[in-house]
Amino acid sequence: MKVLITGGAGFLGQRLARDLLARGALRKTLQNAGTPEPITELILLDTTPAASPLPDDARVRVETGDVADRAVLERLIDTETAVIFHLAAILSAEAEAEFDLGLRINLDGTRALLEVCRARGHHPRLVFTSSVAVYGGALPEEVQDDTALDPQSSYGVQKAMAELLIGDYSRRGFVDGRVLRLPTVAVRPGRPSGAASSFASGIVREALNGETAVCPVSGSTSIWLLSPRKAVQCLVTASEIDAQALGTRRIVNLPGVSTTVDEMIEELSKFGGLKAVGRVEWVPDEVIERIVSSWPSSWNVTRAKKLGFSGDASFHAIVKAYVEDELPWAEKKRA
Amino acid sequence: MKVLITGGAGFLGQRLARDLLARGALRKTLQNAGTPEPITELILLDTTPAASPLPDDARVRVETGDVADRAVLERLIDTETAVIFHLAAILSAEAEAEFDLGLRINLDGTRALLEVCRARGHHPRLVFTSSVAVYGGALPEEVQDDTALDPQSSYGVQKAMAELLIGDYSRRGFVDGRVLRLPTVAVRPGRPSGAASSFASGIVREALNGETAVCPVSGSTSIWLLSPRKAVQCLVTASEIDAQALGTRRIVNLPGVSTTVDEMIEELSKFGGLKAVGRVEWVPDEVIERIVSSWPSSWNVTRAKKLGFSGDASFHAIVKAYVEDELPWAEKKRA
Structure with missing residues (x-):
C-alpha cells in the first residue's frame, strides 16, 4: 500500500x-x-x-x-x-x-x-x-x-x-x-514552533540544553500533554x-497528562537541577496566555482507551522519554 | 442606513x-x-x-x-x-x-x-x-x-x-x-421547499387548501417549530x-414550540375538520425521516428570552397565525 x-x-x-x-x-x-x-x-x-x-x-x-x-x-x-x-x-x-x-x-x-x-x-x-x-x-x-x-x-x-x-x-x-x-505534544526536539504552546517544549528542551527558555504564561497555567x-x-x-x-x-x-507549568518546572529540576530551572525566563505574553488558558486542561479519555489508544503515565515519563529519545548523552551522564 | x-x-x-x-x-x-x-x-x-x-x-x-x-x-x-x-x-x-x-x-x-x-x-x-x-x-x-x-x-x-x-x-x-x-419555520405559505422539514408546513397548508399533503415521517416524530x-x-x-x-x-x-406530527394533525382537524385530515397521505421517506429525527425536538431558551427574543405560545397559535396571515378567507369563513 x-x-x-x-x-x-x-x-x-x-x-x-x-x-x-x-x-x-x-x-x-x-x-x-x-x-x-x-x-x-x-x-x-x-x-x-x-x-x-x-x-x-x-x-x-x-x-x-x-x-x-x-x-x-x-x-x-x-x-x-x-x-x-x-x-x-x-x-x-x-x-x-x-x-x-x-x-x-x-x-x-x-x-x-x-x-x-x-x-x-x-x-x-x-x-x-x-x-x-x-x-x-x-x-x-x-x-x-x-x-x-x-x-x-x-x-x-x-x-x-x-x-x-x-x-x-x-x-x-x-x-x-x-x-x-x-493534547499539546511535548517535549518536542528542535526549535520553537508556531504553536502558542511551543513554550511547553521549550522550558524543558532549552533549559536542559543550557539555553535560555522563555515562559510566556504563569506557573499556575494547566496544560494537557502527550509525548x-x-x-x-x-x-x-x-x-x-x-x-x-x-x-x-x-x-x-486522545489521552493526555494534566500538569501545571509549576509542576513542569519541578520536574525540570529533577532532570537538570536548579541550574536548568534558572534558565527559565518569565516573560508574560498576553496573546499566548489568552489562547493557552482557553484550552481544556483535561478531558475524559474513556472512549480513546476503549478504542486502544494510550497516553503517558505522567509528566515525569514524558520528560524521561524526551531525554531517552533526544538526549542520549544526558541519559548517559545521569546513569 | x-x-x-x-x-x-x-x-x-x-x-x-x-x-x-x-x-x-x-x-x-x-x-x-x-x-x-x-x-x-x-x-x-x-x-x-x-x-x-x-x-x-x-x-x-x-x-x-x-x-x-x-x-x-x-x-x-x-x-x-x-x-x-x-x-x-x-x-x-x-x-x-x-x-x-x-x-x-x-x-x-x-x-x-x-x-x-x-x-x-x-x-x-x-x-x-x-x-x-x-x-x-x-x-x-x-x-x-x-x-x-x-x-x-x-x-x-x-x-x-x-x-x-x-x-x-x-x-x-x-x-x-x-x-x-x-427551529423549523412553519407554517410557510407557497410551495414545498428544499427543506427536509418542508412537510411540517405542507401537512397544514396543502390540507387546508384542499390539496393532498404528503407526510414522509411517522406521527410520533417530534419537531421544534417557530412561526x-x-x-x-x-x-x-x-x-x-x-x-x-x-x-x-x-x-x-431561538424559542420554539415542541410538537409531534400527531399533535399537528390534531390541530389541523380543529381548523380544517376531518376532511383536511383525510388529505394527509403517509408516504415514509427514509432519508427525510433520518434527517428530521436527528434534530432536537426542544432546547433551552433561557438565553434567548433574556436577550429579548420570543417565540410562539403553542402550535395552535402557529396555525392561527398562518390562517390570519395567509388565509384571510378561511378566517372569515370560520368567523
Missing part, C-alpha cells in the same frame, strides 16, 4: 515516517489481528524539505508542494493510496497572526485533500490531527465527549471546521476519516482501527 | 423585507432605547426574482446574483451597509442531494460575504440563520447551550461551519455577527441587539 503524510517534513511527520519505515506495514484492522500489509511507498509532502533528511530508503518519496494546491494532491494520491496522515497545519500562534494563511492551509488544504480523495473514489483512510484548541469558553473541570466546542482562536475554529468536514465526507462514504484531538512517542503510536493506531469501532463518531479525544 | 438581505426572494427574505419597509428604521441598540435609524436602501439579493414582487418602493433594490460570487457582493456592500441579513441557503434535503451546491452556497457563500465585509472594514451587523440541523447524534431530552454539535446531514455540517467562521470573524472584529439557530411571524420578529431583534449583550458567544438558540 501507499501511504501519504502531509506536513511530512514537520517534526511529527518525520517521526511518524521513521516509525512507519521501521514497522514496514500497517494493519487493515485491529480487531481481527488482520495480516499487516507492507508499505510499498511512503510519500512525504511539505512546503520545504526536512531539516535533517531521513536515511536513504527506496520506499520514501519526498515531495515539495502546497497542501492547498489541488494539482499537487492529484499528483500524489491515487487509488493505491490506502492511508493518508494529514498533519500539515499552520499552528495556533501563527494562525492567529496570519489569518489568511491559516484559513488556506488548515481549512482549504483539508478540503482540497478531501476532494481529491472523493474524486479518486477509493475511500482511503484519512487520519487527521485536531487539537485541544477546538474547545474554549466556559469549560467543565473535565471536558466530556459531548462538551460543546467554543474555540477562542482562529486555529481552533479552523480545526473544528475541518473536523466537521471530515465527518461529513466520511458519513457520505468519500473517505474513511479518523480525527484525533491531540511525541505516544502521539506517533496513536497516529498509527488510528490508521489501523476498524471503522465500525468508531461508529458514526469519527472524533477521538 | 443600507440593509442587505441575501436570499431576498425567498419566503423569509420577502416577509422580512415587508416588515422592514413597514418599520422604516432599525435601532442601533435595544438596551438604551436608541433612536431608530431610517432604512434608506433595502437590497434584496437572490439568484432568481421573487415569485410575487414587493409593492413599488423607492427604497427597494432587487439584485440577481450568486451569493458565492464575490464580485456580486462587492457591488452590493459598501461602508453604508449597516445590517446584513444572510438568509441565502441551500436547504436540508437539497443540500443532502446536491452536495457541491450546498457547500458552495452554505459555506463558500458565507465566507465570501464575510470576506467582503472584512475588506470594507466598517464592521457591519451580520444576522445569520442557522438551524436545528447543527445538532444530532445522542441528544439530551432538552438541548442546552453547551450541548455539543454532531450534525447528521451535510446541511447541518455546513451551517455549523458557517457558525464557527462567523464567530471567528466577529472575534477578530471583521463583522458584528449574530447567529440565530432557528414565520415570530421568525421575522427574531431576525429584527437580532439586528438591533447590543453586541455587548451577546458577549463572546454569538449564537442564540
